[in-house]
Amino acid sequence: MGKIMNYNSWEDKAPFGALLVNQGMKISVNINENYNVHDISWVILKENVEISKVNLLRESKMYYRGEFDGFNDAGVYFYYFDIDIEIDGQIQKKYYGKSLENGETCEYLYENINKYQITVYEDYEVPNWYKEGILYHIFVDRFNNGNRTKKPNSPKPNSFIYGNWEDDPMYIKDNEGNIVRWDFYGGNLKGIIDKLGYLKKLGISIIYLSPVFEASSNHKYDTGDYKKIDPMFGDEETFKDLIDKAEKKGISIILDGVFSHTGEDSKYFNRYNKYDEVGAYQSTDSKYSSWYNFDQHPEKYDCWWGVKALPNINELDSTYMDYIIRDEDSVLRKWTEMGVKGWRLDVADELPQEFIKTFKKELKNVDKDAILAGEVWEDASNKVSYEQRREYLLGKELDSVMGYPFRNNIVAFLKKEITSSQLVNRFMQIKENYPKEAFKSNLNLIGSHDVTRIKTELNEDIDSVKLAVGFQMTFEGVPYVYYGDEAGLCGKTDPDNRKTYPWKNEDEDMIDHYKDLINIRKKYDTLIHGDTKFIGAKNDDIFAFIRERKEEKMVVLINRSENNQNIKLDFEENTLEEIDIKNSLKKYLESIFKENEVFDIDLKAKSLRIFNLKNLKEE
Structure with missing residues (x-):
């Protein structure tokens, strides 16, 4: 007889995705007409505590609807459905939660329900200079000797x-x-x-x-x-x-803030007597002593992931908070007032919520246009660290996070570990969970100092690397370029991924590819600010999506296959105008033709094509 109910949070919830505090939402549920349903409840929770139970109202034989006025507080909430249904004359209760693959419902035993997530956040806005930017990560010792x-x-x-x-x-x-x-x-x-x-x-x-x-x-x-x-x-x-010189060229500087630990060879710990200061290792009377935890002074102390060279910090110690954040000459204020436009917090999971919130608040007081990014490796909307649900994206903490899920998704697709439909599902999970500002500010990286170089990760397949760059430069979020990736550097994990930039030995073709795609991104405002809609390509090897803003729509098609592919797209009363990736010029292609409002498009093996969708009524 099939599923009792059908519901897809990507289609049947309004509005889609994360909610503002006090913003209401509506859902609609479809019931299998072969079942006699007595009652359907929409159960809403904060963690595992039920906070509301909404009885869905029947609007027809098959459709039920429900409304919820909104949440008073920011946080991560969850929901599922319980259904009272008559089977063989008896009333039984069934439980429906979220599929592990997409936004559809699945039936579960009560103890195993995979619940839907609702991210509720306080309104905030990330500065445009950041959302419109192209970020370049430099490992200073390895970039260039001047x-x-x-x-x-x-x-x-x-x-x-x-x-x-x-x-x-x-x-x-x-x-x-x-x-x-x-x-x-x-x-x-x-x-x-x-x-x-x-x-x-x-x-x-x-x-x-x-x-x-x-x-x-x-x-x-x-x-x-x-x-x-x-x-x-x-x-x-x-x-x-x-x-100053970077600013004159329209380039902003962001610093890496490492505040969860210091070095043992520091003025604060001073294990090797290198500094004139009396460090915490040297004496319990040190003014820095309360920054650290000693089991037995001085040799046994709390350290970062067991690395003795990195003694852990008590980040909420008042003198440490003053030194880093609150003092008139604090670390934050000193460098931000000098002109630094933002900070990336190292190992954000190790930092207390209060520390991040205080840092963000003070940073905005010093420079309202400064940004705060954070190192988070997973879905940052629902991360649990040290048994605490983190609040990175709820409005008072991070503006942006490191997009490792973005990298993982792209790599998995290009290595044929997942299909295009599975890739869509992965991106939709993030898009559903992240506030819009967080999604548009996500650092879309394909390389960093902590992972294998993208060229090595993709087995030095240059065409696949170019497709990965194409993803970066056309997708929603901030493209993040790790120094040397554009020059063709290879490298496994640390230290191999930290080689020197290959000056005079660059892959000029790859550099040109980066330049062309960055140029296209900057030329078309829609590729920066536009929303994203995914196209069901019905082909495991073709990933397709639309970026749209106001009247402009851009269509991006990516074929990962070693073979030429064909895709048919249905856009009523529109024509497709392709962007030439090589020289950024527009041109109509004879290979694209339209019959009954359907575009028949040929994609070469391992190719990227970008189209500007034009409305025929405007021409």
């Missing part, structure tokens, strides 16, 4: 300096796996200044720098002094010069 001699600035004691810029990176470790000598190439801030012209021509408008504060390592996630630029990178004057 010194005339090409020698590193202020080499650190007992460090390893590579003999050639092109050498492959490696770690020098002891028998226990501890790093005994940090390795450096000599990339610095002056080197970035020298390449601002290149980044501008590429189309970059945001530079996200890996940590630049003084630290022992090459990556600087072991902060030694939050208020000092690492001498190997330069000094405060050079950093200010970078900010």
Whole structure:
């Protein structure tokens, strides 16, 4: 007899997706006419606590509708349906929740219900400069050395300096796996200044720098002094010069804030007596002592993921909050007032909610147009960390998150691990759960310093890499380019994914591909601000979607197959005008023809095509 009820949250809930506080919603449910249903309830919960039970009203033999006035507080809510149905003369209760694949309903046992999610958020707006931007992530030591001699600035004691810029990176470790000598190439801030012209021509408008504060390592996630630029990178004057010269080219700077831990070799912990300050390791009377947790002073202390070199911070310690956020000369205020336009919070899951909220509030007080992004690896709308439901996207915390789900989805599709319909479902899950501003501000990355380089991930298949870039530059969200990906760098995980930028040995064809697609994105406002609708291509190898804003619509078609494919699209009273990806010029193609309002489109093997959908009534 089939399913008792049919409901799809992607189609039968209004409005679609996340809700503002106090915003009402309506749903409609279709009931199988072969069943005698006595009652249908829409059960709404906060975590596992029921907060409302709405009886759906019957509007016809098969349709039931329900309304809910809205939620008074921001948060992540859930719902399912319970149905009283007559079977063989007896009333039985059935439970319906969300399919694991899409927005459809499935019948479950009560204890195993997969519930629907509703994200309820306070209204907020992310600055346009960020949503309209192209972000470029620079790992400073590996990007460019701006010194005339090409020698590193202020080499650190007992460090390893590579003999050639092109050498492959490696770690020098002891028998226990501890790093005994940090390795450096000599990339610095002056080197970035020298390449601002290149980044501008590429189309970059945001530079996200890996940590630049003084630290022992090459990556600087072991902060030694939050208020000092690492001498190997330069000094405060050079950093200010970078900010100013970048701004003149329309490029904003974002810093990496590492606030869940410091380095053991820091002025705050000072395990190796490097600093004049009395550190927490040296004395329990240190003014920094309350920042850290010692089981037994000084050798046994809480550290980040068991790494002794990274002692954990009590982020809510009042003196730490003052130092980082609230003081007149706080870390946040010092660098933001200098001209930094935003921060990316490292390991946001490790930071308390109150810390992030306080940081966001103060950041906006200093510069209302500054942004706060965060490192979150999963769906950031429903993340549970340390048994606490996080509130990253509810309006008072993050403006943007690292889009690792975006990368995972794209890679899985291009490696043929999922079909195009499964890819649509994955994106729809995120689109349904994220507030609109969060979805439009999502950092759509395909590479970072923590994952395999995209070229290596896709088995050095250049055509597939180009398709991944095509996804980035046409999809909703902020494209995130990891330095060197555009130049054809390969690399497995750390340290192989942190090679130096291959100056004079770049893949010029790939760079041109990035330039062309960035140019197209910037040329068509719809590709930046437009909403996204997915097209059911009925072909496992073709992913298709529409970006639309006001009267303009852009159609994007991606064929991952090694074979030519054909797709038929039905758009009434419209014509398709293709964007030439190579030179960004418009042209009509004879290969596209229309019969009875259906476009018959040929797609070459592993190809991307972008069309501007024009209304015939306007012509």
